[in-house]
């Protein structure tokens with residue numbers, strides 16, 4: 001059995017969306033050795049920084065918040081698809097080159113996994129790809145960009161997927177993971193009323 005940790009390391013200088021300073025995590029030590037006899041810290045970070053899961057509430061005001069996502073859809077078999085041949089975006093035509101089972105959970109591996117700095121031209125899933133995947137009633141879709149879309153006026157990709165309750169994972173690190181089937185364990189923090197949550201995500205190859 002091999003365990004792949006496909007989560008980003010959280011730290012102040014990590015890559016964040018559009019390099020925005022306010023999205024950089026801040027770890028503050030409230031207590032430290034030697035004066036306090038122990039270390040204790042607090043963290044301030046944007047929910048969409050690092051590897052995280054978007055709740056439908058992120059884009060749909062009546063949508064479910066993160067604590068309502070069913071864990072049965074997050075501890076599941078998943079399929080990593082090697083989409084590294086795509087540049088800029090992943091379209092329906094690109095996805096048609098792969099065999100994708102209805103109602104499965106897929107993770108899209110792109111060139112994003114090989115970059116450690118924010119790239120404003122990161123590879124995303126465009127609305128044609130989102131509509132195709134939504135027609136397959138997938139459980140969820142993960143991608144290795146900090147967003148599943150960019151450069152689409154009305155956040156079409158998010159809306160198309162969230163309206164069908166398809167879970168969205170963003171910020172995966174899939175460099176070491178080959179195309180194929182894995183068991184995934186993805187656990188977002190249980191934050192009441194939130195539009196998403198950071199998650200530690202592992203893939204297991206038996």
Ligand SMILES: [Zn+2]
Pocket residue numbers: 048052053054146147170196
């Ligand atoms: Zn997000």
